[in-house]
Structures are given as structure tokens and as C-alpha cells.
Amino acid sequence: MTAAGIYIHIPFCRSRCSYCDFATDVFKNNETVERYVSALCFEIQNSKSKIQNLKVDTIYFGGGTPSLLTAKQLEKILNAVYKKFSVLKNAEITMEMNPATVSLETLRDYKNLGINRASFGAQTFDDSELKRLGRKHTAADVRETIELLRAADFANVSFDLIAGLPRQTLKDWKRNLDEALKLKPEHLSLYLLEIHEGTPLAEQVRSRRQPLPDEDLAGEMYELLIETVAEKGYAQYEISNFSLSGYESKHNSKYWTCEPVSAFGVSAHSFDGKRNRWANERDTLKYVRLVENDESPIVEKSEVNLRSEFVFLGLRLTKGIDLREYKKRFGTDLIEEYEKDLRRLVEAELIELAENRLKLTRKGFLFSNEVFAVFV
Numbered sequence: 235m236t237a238a239g240i241y242i243h244i245p246f247c248r249s250r251c252s253y254c255d256f257a258t259d260v261f262k263n264n265e266t267v268e269r270y271v272s273a274l275c276f277e278i279q280n281s282k283s284k285i286q287n288l289k290v291d292t293i294y295f296g297g298g299t300p301s302l303l304t305a306k307q308l309e310k311i312l313n314a315v316y317k318k319f320s321v322l323k324n325a326e327i328t329m330e331m332n333p334a335t336v337s338l339e340t341l342r343d344y345k346n347l348g349i350n351r352a353s354f355g356a357q358t359f360d361d362s363e364l365k366r367l368g369r370k371h372t373a374a375d376v377r378e379t380i381e382l383l384r385a386a387d388f389a390n391v392s393f394d395l396i397a398g399l400p401r402q403t404l405k406d407w408k409r410n411l412d413e414a415l416k417l418k419p420e421h422l423s424l425y426l427l428e429i430h431e432g433t434p435l436a437e438q439v440r441s442r443r444q445p446l447p448d449e450d451l452a453g454e455m456y457e458l459l460i461e462t463v464a465e466k467g468y469a470q471y472e473i474s475n476f477s478l479s480g481y482e483s484k485h486n487s488k489y490w491t492c493e494p495v496s497a498f499g500v501s502a503h504s505f506d507g508k509r510n511r512w513a514n515e516r517d518t519l520k521y522v523r524l525v526e527n528d529e530s531p532i533v534e535k536s537e538v539n540l541r542s543e544f545v546f547l548g549l550r551l552t553k554g555i556d557l558r559e560y561k562k563r564f565g566t567d568l569i570e571e572y573e574k575d576l577r578r579l580v581e582a583e584l585i586e587l588a589e590n591r592l593k594l595t596r597k598g599f600l601f602s603n604e605v606f607a608v609f610v
């Protein structure tokens with residue numbers, strides 16, 4: 235039987251990074267956070283989501299910076315989840331954190347609460363790049379965070395790096411990768427920088443204070459990344475995600491395999507695993523007021539085309555999609571349905587068919603949007 239995931243959004247950060255377009259506010263005072271935590275618990279307890287009939291095998295605290303919460307606040311949220319949902323004993327419980335926001339004591343408290351996976355944003359090991367991105371930590375803080383996590387007994391640690399930063403050379407990127415691998419995380423998420431409208435970085439690029447990322451160089455960085463991490467035993471299992479064997483993110487994998495996820499908090503997006511998606515209010519204070527007034531924080535509901543999502547989300551995984559499963563779920567043959575497009579994509583060496591699976595090629599990973607456009 236399918237198990238569900240729970241996502242909890244914590245929309246507070248110490249400051250705003252220049253490239254960030256996530257739903258997050260600058261942490262002002264604990265009073266706002268307390269009010270938010272109470273609203274969150276109320277939303278969880280009063281959720282009418284059908285997912286509550288399923289077992290839960292992943293919980294994910296994302297943000298924002300969840301590590302700005304105290305252990306007491308996290309405990310309150312987890313208790314609300316345990317009360318409402320049937321959480322499996324060995325559930326993967328991930329918490330996103332930022333370097334320089336945790337101490338050994340707080341990490342031990344988190345561990346005692348059952349949090350067993352840590353994911354944090356390292357982004358780069360170059361202090362001048364960190365500064366340009368508006369990050370409030372240094373590379374030394376990243377190394378210290380890993381040390382603290384190990385000292386607190388975290389055996390499943392992931393961190394993010396960003397490639398294609400303004401003025402970053404291939405050599406700089408290689409140095410970053412080498413530094414990252416020295417720390418031996420179990421999991422790595424490696425992204426190419428995206429410029430989002432409305433962010434300070436977009437403005438800096440527009441006013442030419444920062445150069446536009448070079449697409450060819452980004453491609454070379456991606457190739458180098460795949461080779462470098464593979465040499466150290468990391469397998470790529472998704473476009474941007476790499477792990478040692480057995481350490482793939484169970485929670486994030488749910489999004490790529492169209493499994494149900496119930497999400498709570500500001501801007502949280504849920505999916506029932508069948509066809510319904512719904513999303514919460516994006517503004518923190520509006521969200522809190524809605525919940526406090528016993529009104530629904532859901533501001534958007536949509537029905538998805540599961541057939542198309544199954545294909546383009548599944549193609550993000552290196553194992554691709556199982557054509558027999560597609561036929562079983564949707565009653566038609568994918569190859570016949572998209573024959574002309576698939577032939578073109580195979581000829582362009584963007585996808586391949588093997589052993590009843592449809593997968594992106596290495597080139598396809600680089601030009602994935604071209605492939606996904608066929609199925610959206």
C-alpha cells in the first residue's frame with residue numbers, strides 16, 4: 235500500500251539570499267514564530283485531507299530555515315502530526331537547516347525528537363561567492379555544521395551546492411565539488427543557478443552588476459559534476475540529486491513518483507496521489523490570520539493530468555519510467571501515443587528505450603525541458 239509524506243513549511247530566515255524566491259520572511263521576533271507554530275498545529279489537527287487514512291513514512295521540515303525553531307516548537311509540531319496521522323516507526327524525518335544556525339545542543343535535541351536526516355544549504359565553499367549570494371555563513375561554518383551533525387549522531391546528511399554562480403569558472407566549480415566530497419555527505423543536491431524574476435539577483439543581472447550565467451559553461455559544469463561524484467561512489471538518481479547507495483531522499487522521491495504528500499504551512503502544496511492538488515496562502519501573516527479565524531488557508535485547488543505528470547516527473551529519475559506500469563495505470567501504450575515525438579527525441583539522443591523503460595540520456599538531462607515540453 236502507498237504510504238504518504240508530510241511536508242511542513244517554516245517561512246523564516248535570518249536574512250534574504252539574493253537569488254531566493256521561496257516563501258520566506260526575515261525572522262523578526264519569537265512572538266511571530268510562536269503564532270505561526272500554533273497556526274500550523276491547528277491546521278494539522280483540523281486537516282480534512284484524505285491522506286490521513288494512509289500510513290506516513292516521511293516527514294519533511296522545509297523552508298525557509300526550520301533550524302531557527304527551538305526544539306520545543308518542533309516538538310509541538312511533531313506531536314500535532316503524530317496525533318493526526320499514523321506515522322511509521324522507521325519514518326524518514328528530514329529537517330532543512332542553515333550553517334551557523336545550529337549548535338551541538340540543538341542538534342542533539344532535534345535528534346532526540348526523532349529527526350534522522352539533515353539537509354542544509356552549503357551552496358559554495360568560496361566565501362566571496364557566499365557573500366555575493368547574500369548568505370550569512372562562511373565555508374568554515376559549513377565544515378563545522380557537518381562536524382556538529384556527526385557529533386550529534388546524524389548518519390544521513392545531505393547538502394546543496396549551486397553551480398553557474400556569477401563569475402564562477404569551471405576550475406572554481408571543480409574546487410567546490412572537491413571540497414564537498416571531502417566532507418563525505420550521504421547525499422548531495424546540486425543545482426544550476428536560476429534567476430527568478432523579482433529577486434535582487436535578477437535586478438543585479440538586469441543592471442549588469444552581475445553577468446548573466448553562461449549556458450555552455452553551465453553544461454560543462456553539469457558534465458564535470460556527474461563524472462566527479464561518480465568517481466567517489468555517488469549514484470545520480472535524479473536530475474539534481476546524488477547519493478551513496480540506500481540514501482536517496484525518500485520524501486523527495488514521492489514528488490517524482492506521484493505519491494501523496496500532505497503539506498502544511500505557508501505556500502505548502504499538497505497532492506492526494508490521484509488527481510487533486512491544493513496550495514496554501516503564500517503570505518505568512520495572512521496565513522496565520524486565516525487559520526486563527528478558523529478559515530481554510532487553501533487558496534488554490536487544481537486537478538492534474540496524472541498521465542502527463544507521471545511521465546515528465548518520472549523522467550527526472552535516472553531509472554526513468556516503467557512502460558508496463560504506465561499501461562497498467564492508464565490503459566494505453568505510451569510509445570504508440572507519442573510515437574512521432576518519441577522518435578524525434580530518440581534521434582536527437584535525448585531519450586532512450588531499454589528493457590521496457592523510457593529514460594533520459596545524459597544529454598537529455600541537460601536539455602530536459604525540451605523533453606518535458608512534449609508531455610506537459
Ligand code: SF4
Pocket residue numbers: 246247248249250251254255256258297298299332355
Ligand atoms: S536561506 Fe534558503 S530559504 Fe532562506 S532566503 Fe536563503 S535561499 Fe531562501
